[in-house]
Amino acid sequence: MNYKMILQYDGSRYSxxxxxxxxxxxxxxxxxxxxxxxxxxxxxxxxxxxTDAGVHAMGQVANFxxxxxxxxEEIKRxxxxxxxxxxxxxxxxxxxxxxxxxxxxxxxxxCYRIFLGEKPDVFRRKYVTPVAENLNINKMKAAAEVxxxxxxxxxxxxxxxxxxxxxxxxYEIRIEEKKDELDISFTGNGFLQNMVRILTGxxxxxxxxxxxxxxxxEILEGRNRSLAGPMAAAKGLVLINVEYx
Amino acid sequence: MNYKMILQYDGSRYSxxxxxxxxxxxxxxxxxxxxxxxxxxxxxxxxxxxTDAGVHAMGQVANFxxxxxxxxEEIKRxxxxxxxxxxxxxxxxxxxxxxxxxxxxxxxxxCYRIFLGEKPDVFRRKYVTPVAENLNINKMKAAAEVxxxxxxxxxxxxxxxxxxxxxxxxYEIRIEEKKDELDISFTGNGFLQNMVRILTGxxxxxxxxxxxxxxxxEILEGRNRSLAGPMAAAKGLVLINVEYx
Numbered sequence: 001m002n003y004k005m006i007l008q009y010d011g012s013r014y015s016x017x018x019x020x021x022x023x024x025x026x027x028x029x030x031x032x033x034x035x036x037x038x039x040x041x042x043x044x045x046x047x048x049x050x051t052d053a054g055v056h057a058m059g060q061v062a063n064f065x066x067x068x069x070x071x072x073e074e075i076k077r078x079x080x081x082x083x084x085x086x087x088x089x090x091x092x093x094x095x096x097x098x099x100x101x102x103x104x105x106x107x108x109x110x111c112y113r114i115f116l117g118e119k120p121d122v123f124r125r126k127y128v129t130p131v132a133e134n135l136n137i138n139k140m141k142a143a144a145e146v147x148x149x150x151x152x153x154x155x156x157x158x159x160x161x162x163x164x165x166x167x168x169x170x171y172e173i174r175i176e177e178k179k180d181e182l183d184i185s186f187t188g189n190g191f192l193q194n195m196v197r198i199l200t201g202x203x204x205x206x207x208x209x210x211x212x213x214x215x216x217x218e219i220l221e222g223r224n225r226s227l228a229g230p231m232a233a234a235k236g237l238v239l240i241n242v243e244y245x
Numbered sequence: 246m247n248y249k250m251i252l253q254y255d256g257s258r259y260s261x262x263x264x265x266x267x268x269x270x271x272x273x274x275x276x277x278x279x280x281x282x283x284x285x286x287x288x289x290x291x292x293x294x295x296t297d298a299g300v301h302a303m304g305q306v307a308n309f310x311x312x313x314x315x316x317x318e319e320i321k322r323x324x325x326x327x328x329x330x331x332x333x334x335x336x337x338x339x340x341x342x343x344x345x346x347x348x349x350x351x352x353x354x355x356c357y358r359i360f361l362g363e364k365p366d367v368f369r370r371k372y373v374t375p376v377a378e379n380l381n382i383n384k385m386k387a388a389a390e391v392x393x394x395x396x397x398x399x400x401x402x403x404x405x406x407x408x409x410x411x412x413x414x415x416y417e418i419r420i421e422e423k424k425d426e427l428d429i430s431f432t433g434n435g436f437l438q439n440m441v442r443i444l445t446g447x448x449x450x451x452x453x454x455x456x457x458x459x460x461x462x463e464i465l466e467g468r469n470r471s472l473a474g475p476m477a478a479a480k481g482l483v484l485i486n487v488e489y490x
Binding site for chain 2: 009085123127
């Protein structure tokens with residue numbers, strides 16, 4: 001049996017999605033240990049992508065296989081009972097054996113939330129990144145335009161030893177100003193390691209005037225990480241959803 | 246010297262505003278110990294009111310006296326450096342010696358946030374109370390109308406041994422529906438212990454149909470805590486601000 005799971009998490013306390021060595025403080029690790037406790041089977045849960053340490057999710061998708069059959073509702077209930085309160089399972093469903101949450105994903109949306117000011121209110125402190133400087137939103141929108149479409153995003157990849165293709169397609173970058181917050185949503189067919197955070201860090205440099213809009217094209221074409229801006233802090237980033245065909 | 250302080254806190258981890266016995270897990274306790282560390286003086290900080298365990302604040306006001314003079318900005322900076330990250334000082338100012346944050350307060354606003362559904366997203370879990378039943382908002386608004394004005398609110402007071410006057414004036418109760426949230430804001434000249442939470446619990450009983458709008462008048466006039474509804478959970482409540490003349 002193959003199960004698909006949609007889940008939310010507050011990434012603040014975790015070293016990211018992926019199990020690393022012995023540490024139990026990963027989302028994948030927490031899920032696997034609860035599912036193993038429930039089923040007595042050894043579980044490998046595949047996420048649609050590995051969110052970085054401190055990154056959150058509103059709609060992460062994962063799948064895992066079981067030898068014995070369980071009711072999806074039973075799995076959901078058990079997980080929500082035993083998972084820590086900062087990980088919540090929204091939905092479990094049975095899917096065909098060939099379904100793979102990462103390989104079959106066709107579209108992902110991430111949102112980066114910037115607090116416009118020195119210090120966010122205490123309730124948003126873990127979910128937004130404050131930027132005290134004034135931002136030129138129109139310039140940021142113009143810079144974002146350049147990133148749309150299919151490009152080699154090597155300059156925006158945090159993994160310098162990445163050997164596979166760095167070609168990805170960005171369908172949309174929406175920049176929305178709300179009261180004291182600026183939300184940047186990225187929708188694409190996939191994102192490289194740290195890519196959304198480096199894109200955001202670079203757009204912010206355009207917004208603050210450290211960089212010109214026209215540099216975006218040069219950065220893309222240069223295919224060199226050192227050309228792009230810094231990686232924006234993890235806590236402002238949330239994986240909104242993952243779409244399948 | 247007398248100083249006025251405006252502060253925010255996420256009340257989730259605290260046993261409320263007021264120092265109780267030995268426990269350090271109170272907002273007042275945390276503030277006093279940081280200010281004592283800074284000044285070497287023994288400090289008593291007066292809040293505009295005692296928020297319950299688990300209740301939050303966006304704009305609590307407090308005042309405290311010091312023998313020696315400090316720059317308000319210096320106090321603010323020091324506090325924000327040494328306070329835990331769930332308590333933030335927004336503003337410090339020097340005020341006349343006669344200023345008292347509780348005695349001089351003329352208006353307070355609290356907001357109770359209800360998540361309309363079974364489970365809020367993981368990011369709001371500490372700041373909203375979920376209500377899964379359908380709510381009749383119009384009936385809740387009609388019931389809230391009855392509470393406006395000056396009344397003896399004994400029926401809505403959590404302290405059964407309260408000996409002083411329970412007469413308070415509610416200026417406004419605003420019920421706002423937002424996507425998946427219902428926010429009830431209460432503005433009055435002061436509130437009794439647990440009063441906002443009991444008012445909310447009673448309005449929710451009207452909303453779910455457990456109680457009729459016309460009962461509100463009887464509850465008020467009966468002056469008996471057992472007539473009103475249950476106390477709504479602490480985590481949905483936030484002290485928005487406190488006004489002075």
